[in-house]
Amino acid sequence: MQIHISTHDGVPVYLQIVNQVKYLAAAGRLAAGEELPSVRTLAEQLVINPNTVARAYLELERAGVVVKRHGSGTYVSEEGSPLARKERMKLLTQRADSLLAEARHMDVALDEILALVKDRHKNLNSNQK
């Protein structure tokens, strides 16, 4: 599980872990049932306070992204995260927003953007065949 912590952008460290684990789960890089590193292991790996990792895991548990199994560890929830779709849409919304902002900056109309997205979609599909 690859997590990157930055103390420059102002987002609380526990929230950075929460967001990145959600992202990894949504992107399929953390599979359902996969075990997360222990609080202590992740704290040492990232060189952060163990209480911060514990808090992040608690938030993830509340959000249904992970489950704690008694006496063993923390796992990505079996049924997949109930928030997974919502999270995916949230991530894509952010990407769409920055694409639209960029397009407006470059004076490219919405119709052209939509045509471009469809074109790229076709391109992606033909590459996969």
Add this chain to the structure above:
Amino acid sequence: MKSTSHSAPETVIDITAVSRRFDTKLALAQVTLAVPRGCVFGLVGENGAGKTTLIKHILGLLKTETGTVRVFGKDPVADPVGVLGRIGYLSELRDLPAWMRMDELLRYSQAFYPKWDAAYAESLRKQFNLEPAARIKNLSRGECAKAGLLVALAHRPELLLLDEPSSGLDPVVRRDILEAIIRTVADEGRTVFFSSHLLDEVERVSDQLAMMVDGRVVLSGPLDEIKAGHHQLTLRFESVQARPPTLTGALSVSGAGHEWTAICNGERAQLTEAAGKLVARIVAERSPSLDEIFVARAGRKIPV
């Protein structure tokens, strides 16, 4: 994290209204702070802000002129044995006896501390790659810091007190030292109090912090609350503003013309209301980093 079973009070260090003057310079001005058991407490500030002076009061090396210092509920000046035996201390100067060999340093330190754990000391020595036959005076700066940390840790103190532990060290040794702090609290739920001018490491490892500027504590509390209580807002005004706008709760304001950015302290809803009164709308907002909060509070940057 687990807490130790000791029946000591839940506040490990309790400092109330401590002031200290050196000649004409006010080194500490009405400093009040409390360090709860089991936390990692970061004390941040520039060199000369009063961090080391405060640590010397905690250790009982300086007697209070006004105010009180209690460590484990005791006065460290009146009861040095009851206090110092429970503290692992790494001084900024890493003042170890230069003429000793590493193995001699371990035996020498063991004599001081009834609770010295020789097996733990040996495992730390191996982990830190310190040769038993090496003379202290020949150690590199990083090795010296590790040797000092070893002595501070090996009697498994209830309170680990570190004065600028990673100052002047390369990133690899700094990481070793931060890992040792993390392991200390993770393993045993002990309390760590450390001073630093590196806000990045304070933000990573501490859960409570206090900021000192010119001998005063300008901000203290749980890191989460401090972060949640500060916002960076960018306001766009209807008309060009010739001078920085006065915004309730703003600690610092910068910008020009239509757009001004402020670092503010307070409830988010109140800030929106304050902005509304100025006939301005909030066009951007983010959480400021600890570095930015410090600059806004101190009015200047910490020189690195």
